[in-house]
Amino acid sequence: MAKRIDVSGLNAYYSNFLAIEDISMTVEPRSVTAFIGPSGCGKSTFLRTLNRMHEVTPGGRVEGKVMLDDENLYGAGIDPVAVRREVGMVFQRPNPFPTMSIYDNVAAGLRLAGKYKKSELDGIVEKSLKGANLWNEVKDRLNKPGSGLSGGQQQRLCIARAIAVEPKVLLMDEPCSALDPISTLAIEDLIGELKEQFTIVIVTHNMQQAARVSDRTAFFNLAAVGQPGKLIEIDDTERIFSNPSVQATEDYISGRFG
Amino acid sequence: MSHATVTPKSANSLHGARLPKWFPWAVAAASVALGLGISTVAGLDSSIQWALIASLLFIVGSYAVAAAVEGKRQAKDRTATSLVWVAFLMAVIPLASLIWETVKQGVKVLDGFFLTHSMGVVADQEPGGGIYHAVLGTLEQVGIAALISVPLGILTAIYLVEYGRGKLAQAVTFFVDVMTGIPSIVAGLFILSLWIIMLDMGYSGFAGSLALCILMIPIVVRSTEEMLKLVPNELREASLALGIPKWRTILKVVLPTSIGGIVNGVMLAIARITGETAPVLLLVWGTSTINANPFDGPQASLPMYIYLQYSNGSEAAYDRAWAAALTLIAFIMILNLAARGIARWKAPKTGR
Numbered sequence: 001m002a003k004r005i006d007v008s009g010l011n012a013y014y015s016n017f018l019a020i021e022d023i024s025m026t027v028e029p030r031s032v033t034a035f036i037g038p039s040g041c042g043k044s045t046f047l048r049t050l051n052r053m054h055e056v057t058p059g060g061r062v063e064g065k066v067m068l069d070d071e072n073l074y075g076a077g078i079d080p081v082a083v084r085r086e087v088g089m090v091f092q093r094p095n096p097f098p099t100m101s102i103y104d105n106v107a108a109g110l111r112l113a114g115k116y117k118k119s120e121l122d123g124i125v126e127k128s129l130k131g132a133n134l135w136n137e138v139k140d141r142l143n144k145p146g147s148g149l150s151g152g153q154q155q156r157l158c159i160a161r162a163i164a165v166e167p168k169v170l171l172m173d174e175p176c177s178a179l180d181p182i183s184t185l186a187i188e189d190l191i192g193e194l195k196e197q198f199t200i201v202i203v204t205h206n207m208q209q210a211a212r213v214s215d216r217t218a219f220f221n222l223a224a225v226g227q228p229g230k231l232i233e234i235d236d237t238e239r240i241f242s243n244p245s246v247q248a249t250e251d252y253i254s255g256r257f258g
Numbered sequence: 259m260s261h262a263t264v265t266p267k268s269a270n271s272l273h274g275a276r277l278p279k280w281f282p283w284a285v286a287a288a289s290v291a292l293g294l295g296i297s298t299v300a301g302l303d304s305s306i307q308w309a310l311i312a313s314l315l316f317i318v319g320s321y322a323v324a325a326a327v328e329g330k331r332q333a334k335d336r337t338a339t340s341l342v343w344v345a346f347l348m349a350v351i352p353l354a355s356l357i358w359e360t361v362k363q364g365v366k367v368l369d370g371f372f373l374t375h376s377m378g379v380v381a382d383q384e385p386g387g388g389i390y391h392a393v394l395g396t397l398e399q400v401g402i403a404a405l406i407s408v409p410l411g412i413l414t415a416i417y418l419v420e421y422g423r424g425k426l427a428q429a430v431t432f433f434v435d436v437m438t439g440i441p442s443i444v445a446g447l448f449i450l451s452l453w454i455i456m457l458d459m460g461y462s463g464f465a466g467s468l469a470l471c472i473l474m475i476p477i478v479v480r481s482t483e484e485m486l487k488l489v490p491n492e493l494r495e496a497s498l499a500l501g502i503p504k505w506r507t508i509l510k511v512v513l514p515t516s517i518g519g520i521v522n523g524v525m526l527a528i529a530r531i532t533g534e535t536a537p538v539l540l541l542v543w544g545t546s547t548i549n550a551n552p553f554d555g556p557q558a559s560l561p562m563y564i565y566l567q568y569s570n571g572s573e574a575a576y577d578r579a580w581a582a583a584l585t586l587i588a589f590i591m592i593l594n595l596a597a598r599g600i601a602r603w604k605a606p607k608t609g610r
């Protein structure tokens with residue numbers, strides 16, 4: 001089910017501002033790839049180019065190629081809505097739909113994207129909530145509003161919502177930055193389980209987290225404020241954290257700057 | 259005021275001297291008494307005069323006493339509080355007395371008969387008759403206006419917030435702003451020249467509805483726009499990222515999140531146009547008989563009924579004008595309450 005992402009020569013702009021420049025990398029299926037780098041280097045921007053969410057921002061524009069297996073996401077005639085069904089996303093701040101119950105939140109993707117069988121919905125909701133390690137906590141109050149959950153529970157609800165539509169790739173932008181250590185651990189464990197099925201890309205500012213959950217790590221940096229962010233290197237996580245090939249990576253990881 | 263209950267000021271403590279809780283009430287009572295006293299002595303007979311004197315005494319008095327006992331800073335704090343209270347009362351008193359007066363005058367002839375009969379066989383000087391024809395006219399005119407304005411206004415607001423970028427959106431925003439400021443008589447004149455004079459359509463409830471639309475659309479657009487802007491972008495992005503098309507995102511995520519506020523705005527707009535008199539006078543023309551067809555011939559309406567009865571001047575007509583006014587206020591109040599109810603019912607739910 002999981003798919004490979006192959007990016008080449010990707011630039012992303014906000015109006016005339018070049019935010020990231022000439023990024024090329026491969027993200028392996030059924031693995032976790034972590035993006036690290038100083039604030040403002042374009043990690044979120046790059047992540048959002050991978051499911052065509054970048055163009056939702058006014059002035060957002062992308063050049064280059066993103067291959068999802070053998071289809072170019074930016075090729076002619078590609079429907080961004082269809083792309084987003086294949087490439088799901090979890091945001092930094094938990095954002096359940098406030099008018100919907102827990103059940104409806106999880107079912108939202110299927111119901112509103114209009115491809116589901118009524119009889120299967122209950123099963124999918126249960127499976128997704130179990131997949132997000134939330135089932136036991138909410139099974140007795142599925143009809144209560146999703147916004148009544150704790151922050152960590154809400155974030156897992158958002159993960160359940162994202163995996164309910166069975167994407168091939170799951171993008172996570174600092175999914176734990178608003179959470180306590182216990183919820184963070186729960187989500188990290190979850191990521192470990194999810195990678196059996198999905199290709200996962202996670203942005204994080206937490207080096208330990210990158211080291212714990214990811215198989216490969218990409219380091220981004222920018223020369224100076226106002227300059228575009230660039231991919232410095234991408235390698236196996238073990239190597240990045242023990243013996244990176246670029247000095248800047250080592251400096252960043254060991255806390256000498258950034 | 260007895261100073262015995264006041265704890266003494268001590269310099270080196272967090273416990274400052276505090277006046278007792280009943281202090282503002284005592285000052286208020288004293289200033290009202292003093293205000294009444296002064297105006298009786300000076301022979302002033304307007305209640306506004308003693309109320310103003312009392313307010314002034316209240317503010318000055320509480321400042322003086324508090325400054326003496328509690329210190330300057332607390333006194334200023336009390337003055338600010340007093341000012342807020344006085345302003346609040348000044349705003350509420352006219353409103354309350356308006357409602358009081360309307361109820362007092364209105365209940366005289368307001369009954370089931372009044373609500374279910376027209377003025378068809380009653381001369382304006384005689385008692386009897388009712389407002390059925392006017393209520394019917396108002397409901398139809400306002401209903402048609404709402405039916406046209408609400409979808410137009412909401413769709414325009416959706417366009418402005420969700421799609422509008424660039425020149426066209428700016429132009430629409432500008433026109434909506436201009437339309438918000440159009441006096442109702444001008445809207446009436448516009449429809450009069452367009453619909454009745456140029457297109458030769460004749461007076462009707464529908465012509466009135468058209469003018470009411472001109473007044474209602476900008477209000478609906480504005481209030482809906484504000485409500486849509488309150489919906490966090492994160493929700494839109496969350497929905498889009500699930501592969502939900504934009505129009506469904508708007509329909510199923512954005513609108514439900516803001517529906518309470520939108521309905522509230524629509525109700526207020528309806529309440530606002532229900533009381534409009536000028537365009538109705540120009541376009542609906544008025545009649546004393548029941549005309550249930552808003553598309554043909556003159557109709558009546560509540561604000562116009564009030565105006566016509568009041569200008570007739572006879573005792574019976576006066577009473578009918580007040581009763582109609584009471585009906586109008588009650589109708590608008592019910593709309594407001596309904597709006598609040600819906601807003602609360604539809605508000606995004608929190609809690610477990």
Ligand SMILES: Nc1ncnc2c1ncn2[C@@H]1O[C@H](COP(=O)(O)OP(=O)(O)OP(=O)(O)O)[C@@H](O)[C@H]1O
Nearest residue numbers: 014017019038039040041042043044045046057226
């Ligand atoms: N909506 C926007 N409009 C204009 N510029 C933007 C916008 N969003 C981000 N940028 C700019 O693009 C650059 C990259 O931002 P981005 O959010 O991708 O950084 P990031 O690596 O995710 O940072 P952080 O770690 O703080 O989340 C920054 O210079 C930022 O100012």
Ligand SMILES: [Mg+2]
Nearest residue numbers: 043044045173
């Ligand atoms: Mg970011």
